[in-house]
Amino acid sequence: MASREAQLRELRQVKKVGRDTAYKLLAAGYTLFRLSNAEPSKIAEILGCSNKAAQEIINDAKSKLHAGEKLGEPLTAKEYEQFLKKRIIWFSSGSNAIDQLVGGGFRSSSTVGLSGPQATGKSQLILSTIVDCICNKGKYAMLIETELDTFDPLRVEGIARARGLIDKYDPDKLVVVDAYKVRDVATQFYYYELLRDMARDNKWDVGLIAVDSFTAMFQRKFKGREMFTDRKRELGRHLSFLEDMAKEFNAVVMLSCQVIEVPVSPEESKGGMDVVRVRAQFGTPYMPWGGHILRHTVGTWLSLEKGRSKNIWKAYLFDSSRVKLGECYFQITEKGITDVPEQLLKRLPS
Structure with a gap:
């Protein structure tokens, strides 16, 4: 810095x-x-x-x-396609089903939102992708933890070991800001700047930037309707900075986000969003907290929920401009995020 x-x-x-x-x-x-x-x-x-x-x-x-910056010339669609082929890197979640759902994995120079109630696999999905970033792509990963006890370095090491990648795992390539340091939205933003400057100064090849949870500090600070404007402005500032980091480092930005519950029936919602409408839009009875500014800015959205069967979870792709929306099942094991075995998958509702 x-x-x-x-x-x-x-x-x-x-x-x-x-x-x-x-x-x-x-x-x-x-x-x-x-x-x-x-x-x-x-x-x-x-x-x-x-x-x-x-x-x-x-x-x-x-x-x-911006003095001295040279802005690029517009490209034709063909030129832009060639540019993307050279630039884009695909990061695996550990589950072929999830990777296929989002179009081949999580792609660099993009933002990914993970929403869902507690214990639905948001943090595990981030950790699994970090292992691919470090072990298979040889890149640095950055993680900002905003809630206590959501990150454990031994869990990342355990995933790498279970996948047979422990020889390729370098813990020095995982840079973590722990929750003890992040006290509010201001310090959360400060650490974006600090990590960016550290990456520049040390010439790190960064592949993944994660904030887990991105919205936790916002929920604590912005509590009433009278604060909506300030909340929207601050969310925009954070998201804009993270988008710039995604572009500068050609990295994927992964943001875990909390959810809000909605009224069960149209009568209770009084004309607003009820469970039926929310499930139709987001795949689950929950909608991501943060409003339109968050949902519009993030490019790819996955909504996660616990399945009815033991050790089965479900992912819904409810927003993407690149691929068809859909859903899939996954498991959380010692290998992190994995596919559901074929025999078990056949017994699950389609």
Whole structure:
């Protein structure tokens, strides 16, 4: 991560930002990058200036940040297809059924949302994909844990061992921010920046970036309807940054998300979403918490639920612009996420 002195120098390049102003901005947590994406009202409050003056500072920060960048030329559909063939890397979940459901695996330069109640396999799906990222692709994986006791390094090692990949597993390629460090949405965002800077400085070949759970801190901070606007703005800021990381490192971003329950009947919902409508849209009686800004921004959505049979889970692909929506069964074993044996699969409802 850039030193404090380097961050101050960057800020002082911005018009109307002198030494004292740079110190104020940095003390409030604003680097050049964060300043370029800031809300004018926030900067005006920190600096004691008008919104117009704050907007001028933000605009100049944007120009300084992107100085010297060359924007690419538009491509034809054929050229873009060739570009994707060279660029895209596919990461396996450990289950052929899930990989086929999402079009061949989780692809790099994309975002994946995993929703579902507790104990439906969201964290296990992330850990299984991390093993493929490190052992089979030889890349770094980054994980931000926001809830205590959801990540265990021995579980990742155990999955690699059970799959016969322990010789290829390098724990130094798994960079973890544990839940003891993530106290709120602000520190969660701070660690995006820190991990990005660490990857740049150390020239890590990053393949996967995961936040488990992405929405936990948001649920604690934004509790009432009067906070919807602020919640939407902050979600957009986080998602925009993570999308930029996915593009910069050609990595897949995986976000586990909590869900909300809905009224059982149309009468109880009073014209809103009821269980029938939610199941038709999301595959389960639950919908991801976070509203439209989250559901629209994330490119691929899987909704997970516990099956009726022992040790059987179900995944629903309820949103993807690339492949047909559908569903499949999977298991959670010592190998992580795996396929259901064929004999058992035949006895399950289609």
